[in-house]
Amino acid sequence: MESNGKVLFFNIDKSYISILKQTFFDSNIQVFESDDLLNSKEIIEKENLDIVLVDYNTTPEESLGLLTFVKQTYPSIYRIAILGTEDQKRAIYLIFKGLASSTFEKPHGMLDLMKNAVHILEIRKILKEKKLLEMISTIENLIALPNTYFKFTKALEKNRPVREIVDILKADISISTKILQIANSAFFRENKITSVENAYRYLGSHNIKNIVTIFCYHNAEKLENIQEEAFKAIIKHSLRVNQELFSSYELRTGEQLSDSFASVGITHDIGKIILLKYLPDRFNEIIQFIDNNPRDDFYNSEIKLGYESGTHEEIGGYFLDLWNLPEANVHIALYHHDYSKAMESYKKVFEIFKDVDHDMEICEYTKMFEQM
Secondary structure, three states, rough: OOOOOOEEEEOOHHHHHHHHHHHHHHHHOOEEEOOHHHHHHHHHHHHOOOOEEEEEEOOOOHHHHHHHHHHHOOOOHHHHHHEHHHHHHHHHHHHHHOOOOOOEEEEOHHHHHHHHHHHHHHHHHHHHHOOHHHHHHHOOOOOHHHHHHHHHHHHHOOOOOOHHHHHHHHHOHHHHHHHHHHHHOOOOOOOOOOOOHHHHHHHHHHHHHHHHHHHHHOOOOOOHHHHHHHHHHHHHHHHHHHHHHHHHHHHHOOOOHHHHOOOOHHHHHHHHHHHHHHHHHHHHHHHHHHHHHOOOOOHHHHOOOOOOOOOHHHHHHHHHHHHHHHHHHHHHEEEEEHHHOOOHHHHHHHHHHHHHHHHHHHHOOOOOOOOO
16 A cells, blocks of 8 residues: 655654554554664655654754754755753744744644644645645745835834734735744644734744844845736735725624634735745736736636646645644635635635635725736
């Protein structure tokens, strides 16, 4: 029987080995074990691994060396680090530097680790079939707005209220997504942090400042005029959808929408930003098609151009999943144009979200890609 994936255990605490191996064997996952750095590198070079699982506390220096080696040499391999409760700062550092894809607290997070590893392998299998794994699994950052750093640091210097500072961060959806990723990947949690506000409080202003500084300086790209206008249009549209979703939901249902949907509007079109940065020729082809066929929106244009197996929905949804964002963010991104495959519990939200998304796209205020 074909394996559902390959995982390397590096210096895993012996007390966890048997239960981890049993879980993976039950899911038909092939496990390799090593306590030696050189031997581990040889296994990685020989086998087509999906996940490297490192117990960081056992041998910190060698663990850091292996994580660095994998990131630099085989960046598409998913990297998981296990750390003790007292190592929260280290966990944040590993995610921030992109050395680990996710970190888990021992012993409390071990059950989550096993479930997450199985889920990650399922997502990787889908992405392999769609020939999207290499691109999506190696994305560390997206495009930053040049002014975000200056607005953010100025607000900090003037000791502005947290709400005002968070609004600056939310206005840059690439940074917002990065902040949510770090907050949910450092000591992976079952109950996700769903809002930028809560992520800010969890990470603290010092870590947020580091994220914004590094992100803006390393990802402030010079875009062509048509790309810059498209990028700004995606941001404007996403923020508008995020704002309108909650009021529209309450107006139509008489109920307040759960906080689990706090940032779904911000991240729902992240696939378009990925296309803009990593597949610019495809993005420009879609925009040209829209120009020539003004009755078609972005998604319909993708379908008509033959990209139905890798639309911005799928690219964005699976990307957010690998980045450990909340389930609501993943599902909204993955099915916001066609929610027939979504879980039944999301259907009521999707009906309203789809209307809000459509209305915001066609209205004069946020019409996307107009006159480009």
